[in-house]
Amino acid sequence: MYAQVIVDLSAEAVDRQFTYAVPAGMDVRPGQLVEVPFGPRTLEGFVVSLSGSCDLPPEKVKPIRRVTRGEPAILPDLMELAEWMHARYLCNLVDALRLMLPSEMRSGRVRERTERCARLNLTEEQIDAFAAANPRAKKQIELLMRLRDGDLMTARIGEKSALKALVDKGAIALYDREHRRTPHVMRGDESTADPELLPEQRRAVDQLTAALPGGGRFLLHGVTGSGKTEVYIRLIRRALEVGRTAIVLVPEIALTPQMAAWFHGRFGGDAAVLHSALSAGERFDEWRRIRSGEARVVIGARSAIFAPVNNLGVIVVDEEHETSYQSDHRPRYDAREVAWKRADQHGAVLVLGSATPSITTYMRAMPGVRPENRLTLIELRQRANGRPMPEVEVVDMRGEFERGNHSIFSAKLAGELRRCLDDGHQAMLFINRRGHSTFVSCRACGYVVKCDQCDVTMTWHQAENALRCHYCGRTLPPPKKCPKCGSKYIKYFGAGTQKVQEEVRRLFPDARVARLDIDTTREKDAHERILSRFKRGEANVLVGTQMIAKGLDFPNVALVGVVAADLSLNLPDYRSVERTFQLITQVAGRAGRAEVPGRVVVQTYDPEHYGIALAAAQDYRAFYTRESAHRRAALYPPFTMIARIIYSGRDAGTVAAAAQADEARLGAYLDESGARADTVQLGAMEAPISMIRGDTRWQLLIKLYFKADLEAVAARMQALADAAPDGVRAELEINPNSMI
Ligand code: ADP
Numbered sequence: 001m002y003a004q005v006i007v008d009l010s011a012e013a014v015d016r017q018f019t020y021a022v023p024a025g026m027d028v029r030p031g032q033l034v035e036v037p038f039g040p041r042t043l044e045g046f047v048v049s050l051s052g053s054c055d056l057p058p059e060k061v062k063p064i065r066r067v068t069r070g071e072p073a074i075l076p077d078l079m080e081l082a083e084w085m086h087a088r089y090l091c092n093l094v095d096a097l098r099l100m101l102p103s104e105m106r107s108g109r110v111r112e113r114t115e116r117c118a119r120l121n122l123t124e125e126q127i128d129a130f131a132a133a134n135p136r137a138k139k140q141i142e143l144l145m146r147l148r149d150g151d152l153m154t155a156r157i158g159e160k161s162a163l164k165a166l167v168d169k170g171a172i173a174l175y176d177r178e179h180r181r182t183p184h185v186m187r188g189d190e191s192t193a194d195p196e197l198l199p200e201q202r203r204a205v206d207q208l209t210a211a212l213p214g215g216g217r218f219l220l221h222g223v224t225g226s227g228k229t230e231v232y233i234r235l236i237r238r239a240l241e242v243g244r245t246a247i248v249l250v251p252e253i254a255l256t257p258q259m260a261a262w263f264h265g266r267f268g269g270d271a272a273v274l275h276s277a278l279s280a281g282e283r284f285d286e287w288r289r290i291r292s293g294e295a296r297v298v299i300g301a302r303s304a305i306f307a308p309v310n311n312l313g314v315i316v317v318d319e320e321h322e323t324s325y326q327s328d329h330r331p332r333y334d335a336r337e338v339a340w341k342r343a344d345q346h347g348a349v350l351v352l353g354s355a356t357p358s359i360t361t362y363m364r365a366m367p368g369v370r371p372e373n374r375l376t377l378i379e380l381r382q383r384a385n386g387r388p389m390p391e392v393e394v395v396d397m398r399g400e401f402e403r404g405n406h407s408i409f410s411a412k413l414a415g416e417l418r419r420c421l422d423d424g425h426q427a428m429l430f431i432n433r434r435g436h437s438t439f440v441s442c443r444a445c446g447y448v449v450k451c452d453q454c455d456v457t458m459t460w461h462q463a464e465n466a467l468r469c470h471y472c473g474r475t476l477p478p479p480k481k482c483p484k485c486g487s488k489y490i491k492y493f494g495a496g497t498q499k500v501q502e503e504v505r506r507l508f509p510d511a512r513v514a515r516l517d518i519d520t521t522r523e524k525d526a527h528e529r530i531l532s533r534f535k536r537g538e539a540n541v542l543v544g545t546q547m548i549a550k551g552l553d554f555p556n557v558a559l560v561g562v563v564a565a566d567l568s569l570n571l572p573d574y575r576s577v578e579r580t581f582q583l584i585t586q587v588a589g590r591a592g593r594a595e596v597p598g599r600v601v602v603q604t605y606d607p608e609h610y611g612i613a614l615a616a617a618q619d620y621r622a623f624y625t626r627e628s629a630h631r632r633a634a635l636y637p638p639f640t641m642i643a644r645i646i647y648s649g650r651d652a653g654t655v656a657a658a659a660q661a662d663e664a665r666l667g668a669y670l671d672e673s674g675a676r677a678d679t680v681q682l683g684a685m686e687a688p689i690s691m692i693r694g695d696t697r698w699q700l701l702i703k704l705y706f707k708a709d710l711e712a713v714a715a716r717m718q719a720l721a722d723a724a725p726d727g728v729r730a731e732l733e734i735n736p737n738s739m740i
């Protein structure tokens with residue numbers, strides 16, 4: 001017997017299957033993890049397949065050393081999915097396989113935790129007989145009595161000699177019991193009852209459930225607070241009833257605890273959570289609970305799409321518009337695409353849910369789409385609590401400045417905040433930046449402090465009183481006078497979360513302000529702690545970045561303030577308007593979710609911009625029409641594909657030469673293959689951020705019409721990237737999340 005094995009080593013040269021002999025008596029199955037000799041080393045590897053014969057001369061074939069784990073770690077459908085990813089994302093097979101197993105499963109660093117337990121071997125009569133026969137063995141009799149009420153961990157048994165004596169006599173037996181490390185959010189045992197569905201929700205559940213037998217793909221477009229989660233829960237309940245399982249993806253770890261707790265309340269031990277903020281032991285145990293079929297509903301961030309469930313019936317991608325579904329390192333997969341593929345494999349129901357679907361997704365729910373790309377649109381137009389959508393007011397900050405208000409709060413927002421606090425309600429203030437102030441610039445000459453290693457603006461952080469580069473982490477003391485003109489009017493500009501927090505404290509001494517951003521959530525469970533403080537009302541103002549925009553549900557929030565709506569509008573990215581629209585709509589949606597009516601104040605320097613005006617009007621359809629027309633005219637995705645290779649390296653000349661040489665090669669390929677006719681744009685140029693950590697960056701950018709053979713061009717570009725010269729790193733990105 002021979003096994004085809006992929007070694008757990010990420011390198012071009014070993015990205016193929018190696019043949020090993022299966023020693024007699026060793027039970028090897030596809031999907032298993034094994035240890036194999038590899039050159040002078042021993043490596044772990046994945047068994048891909050088995051065969052009875054092999055083309056190599058027998059003396060060339062080395063035997064498998066041992067099986068690391070008895071149960072196959074990779075299920076057959078996931079093996080197939082890995083192969084699909086290998087082709088689709090041009091990644092090494094092993095990189096795809098690694099996504100399917102938490103790292104702690106592979107390295108063997110983490111193991112099941114077991115505890116030694118004692119169990120009674122005697123019946124009641126036998127205990128009595130034992131007591132009668134050994135009247136002087138008081139300790140032993142006492143221990144037998146305790147064990148009558150249930151098994152005990154040996155660590156809890158003080159009398160070691162009595163324990164040993166009873167074991168020797170066969171009166172009790174010792175065994176190892178597996179101890180599960182349960183994530184914090186999954187520990188409670190209160191279960192919540194199902195609310196009665198609203199008519200819209202009921203129709204949605206019925207339509208989705210009807211697709212369970214054969215599978216289907218849906219876009220659930222529901223306004224914020226329309227109760228999409230309840231729709232997911234009911235659909236999943238039906239799937240479990242017919243013996244199937246479910247995966248629910250949430251965009252970020254910030255949201256996973258809330259969703260996980262929600263599902264735990266409804267599905268109890270049937271729910272499991274998978275995300276990177278769990279401890280290694282917790283992740284390991286949750287994974288095994290899923291693998292064994294004990295947990296049938298998986299809630300998690302992006303990579304939970306690879307959870308080892310059998311007989312998948314439902315995949316939900318909540319807040320599908322979020323960029324975090326797209327991985328920004330290899331393999332650069334998109335969890336929505338993988339979900340689509342996995343739903344196909346299993347004939348499952350795929351539900352993409354959002355109040356602000358991405359333009360690309362929404363287009364697939366419009367008429368005229370080819371059947372294989374089509375999504376069925378289901379809409380929820382009403383809020384589940386019967387409350388109206390919150391009122392949104394746009395404040396023009398230019399007017400404020402003219403009136404002499406140089407504060408970061410308009411008179412309107414300050415007044416609303418005062419009222420909100422006086423009424424005993426809570427407020428959320430959203431700012432699209434972390435840190436205290438965004439940048440430091442000179443009012444006399446306009447000089448801006450930039451990182452000299454990265455060509456990006458540095459950010460002032462109050463806690464360390466330092467300027468920090470968010471790309472390389474370098475810090476500098478803030479300058480006292482302008483390095484360029486010597487003026488002392490060098491000031492902190494823009495407002496970050498920290499600055500907003502301080503301003504609130506200064507203007508409203510009675511406010512209890514909590515802050516949620518990357519800086520305050522570095523520690524494990526910090527997200528959850530901050531949010532539950534706010535939920536319990538210990539804080540009445542929550543200041544935060546994107547993290548507070550999504551999915552959070554706090555009934556007492558009466559006011560939402562968007563401190564600077566334009567910050568995300570002018571990024572060098574074709575999706576910046578879409579992002580701004582989504583952010584404002586999502587943040588606004590946090591207000592007025594229960595009895596307390598909601599108010600939203602959006603501050604901006606550009607109130608007429610359609611991204612802001614239509615978000616304020618909460619008119620998704622009008623926004624979609626406008627934005628998709630713009631994309632079509634400007635030849636942006638989803639009407640075209642953008643791909644680029646990023647080149648970086650120490651030596652600027654070498655990097656530029658590599659990019660320019662590839663431009664010529666790719667150009668020649670486009671001519672030969674006939675793809676030139678479908679090419680909108682091709683060029684090698686400095687990347688928008690031309691240096692990071694002292695490395696020069698160039699990009700080779702191509703824009704193609706969709707009718708082109710995109711996969712062929714991408715494969716050609718991957719080959720160019722793989723063949724980059726010494727001293728240059730080259731990486732291919734398809735429709736990248738950000739174009740820095
Ligand atoms: P969405 O994700 O669509 O923004 P949520 O799923 O967060 O909305 O639901 C908003 C609120 O409405 C939640 O507090 C939820 O518990 C509540 N809710 C949902 N469906 C119902 C229902 N049928 N009856 C009562 N409350 C509901």
Ligand code: ZN
Nearest residue numbers: 442445482485
């Ligand atoms: Zn200056």
Ligand code: ZN
Nearest residue numbers: 451454469472
């Ligand atoms: Zn830097």
